[in-house]
Amino acid sequence: MSKDGKELLLGAVDFPASGFLGTQGPRRETFRIAIEPAALGVADGPGKLTLSVRDRSWRNWGHGNLTQVEKEVVVDTRPPVIEMFTQQNYLTLGGAGIAVYRLSEACPVSGVRVGATFYPGFSGYYTDRAVHIAFLAIAHDLPAGAPITLEATDAAGNASRVRFPHLLRRKAFKKDRLAISDGFIKQILPGLQHLVPASASGSLKESFLYINRDQRRIDYDAIIAAAQAIQPAMLWQGPFTRLPNAAPRAGFADRRSYVYEGVEIDQQDHMGVDLASLANSPVPAANAGVVAAAGFIGIYGQTVILDHGFGLFSMYSHLSQITAKPGDRLNKDEVLGYTGTTGLAGGDHLHFSILVHTTFVDPVEWWDPHWIRDNITLKLNAVAAPRAGR
Numbered sequence: 001m002s003k004d005g006k007e008l009l010l011g012a013v014d015f016p017a018s019g020f021l022g023t024q025g026p027r028r029e030t031f032r033i034a035i036e037p038a039a040l041g042v043a044d045g046p047g048k049l050t051l052s053v054r055d056r057s058w059r060n061w062g063h064g065n066l067t068q069v070e071k072e073v074v075v076d077t078r079p080p081v082i083e084m085f086t087q088q089n090y091l092t093l094g095g096a097g098i099a100v101y102r103l104s105e106a107c108p109v110s111g112v113r114v115g116a117t118f119y120p121g122f123s124g125y126y127t128d129r130a131v132h133i134a135f136l137a138i139a140h141d142l143p144a145g146a147p148i149t150l151e152a153t154d155a156a157g158n159a160s161r162v163r164f165p166h167l168l169r170r171k172a173f174k175k176d177r178l179a180i181s182d183g184f185i186k187q188i189l190p191g192l193q194h195l196v197p198a199s200a201s202g203s204l205k206e207s208f209l210y211i212n213r214d215q216r217r218i219d220y221d222a223i224i225a226a227a228q229a230i231q232p233a234m235l236w237q238g239p240f241t242r243l244p245n246a247a248p249r250a251g252f253a254d255r256r257s258y259v260y261e262g263v264e265i266d267q268q269d270h271m272g273v274d275l276a277s278l279a280n281s282p283v284p285a286a287n288a289g290v291v292a293a294a295g296f297i298g299i300y301g302q303t304v305i306l307d308h309g310f311g312l313f314s315m316y317s318h319l320s321q322i323t324a325k326p327g328d329r330l331n332k333d334e335v336l337g338y339t340g341t342t343g344l345a346g347g348d349h350l351h352f353s354i355l356v357h358t359t360f361v362d363p364v365e366w367w368d369p370h371w372i373r374d375n376i377t378l379k380l381n382a383v384a385a386p387r388a389g390r
Ligand SMILES: [Zn+2]
Pocket: 250, 270, 272, 273, 274, 350, 351, 352
């Protein structure tokens, strides 16, 4: 390695000649060389690695033929420094938040870890590419005391981690009892029967359980798969639109117990808000975004998923009709479909969800102009850095 005018020999291997004329040797070798910059007295910064191989030819007065391969390297022993701008964070169980931070060097990975879930951060909101934003979610079932940290790892693998300062308000979610009758199952089954494997369709109850339990999991995976492609820009502005003139029918994270013939047969959490208006009501895009998915998603029926950028998504389910297609760029309040009863729905309503990456969060926060202002807008504006163009 050559570094700062010094030449350092990191390692050398000599292979004994073998074969009839002493001409055979290994064709392929793998070496692991641990380079300890401190022990070598090497400072951080650019340098050059040279691999030299000499054969046993008698040419060049017995010195053999020499081949050299050079590679530019950067010695980096310092972890990135994280400068956190968002110092006051009031978070609620089932809610969301934002972290704004500057990194001292480019990092392939940075973001917020909440318990076991990582919420990646992105640059691009500000012209200064070192300033990142990360939306984060406090899952409704996050264990008490779960740590929340801001993390960054540079290209050399040096990692930094700082505590994400916050106050977390825990809350209890509503409990709900749903009586499941044969009549209800017969009503929803025609649109979902094709999803139920023969082994699980022995009885109405079995079919229902498969749909409510196994299909729900399959559908979650499909939703998360659709939420992988992330627009690297903040496409939205201001509070999200709630379906107009709609009555709430079920809340976010309601713990539902399903009762069949007087016996509880299942429990599921309701990860959205049910809103009922007139049948076939037009459904407006809650905010500007790009359609990430539009089509049938199991128990959610005809569904649209809108990507609002940087990992924030809204989802519209049980639609009777979809009028948007994947890739469409929608303005706030642009109609994307009409309410209906597709999927696992007893009557005409909109199931509305907000997702932060892989976690469903309470839509109520995103409908609230005060929450948006205090928890998102003011935090983004507090950073004295010019914003990138939209
Ligand atoms: Zn629902």
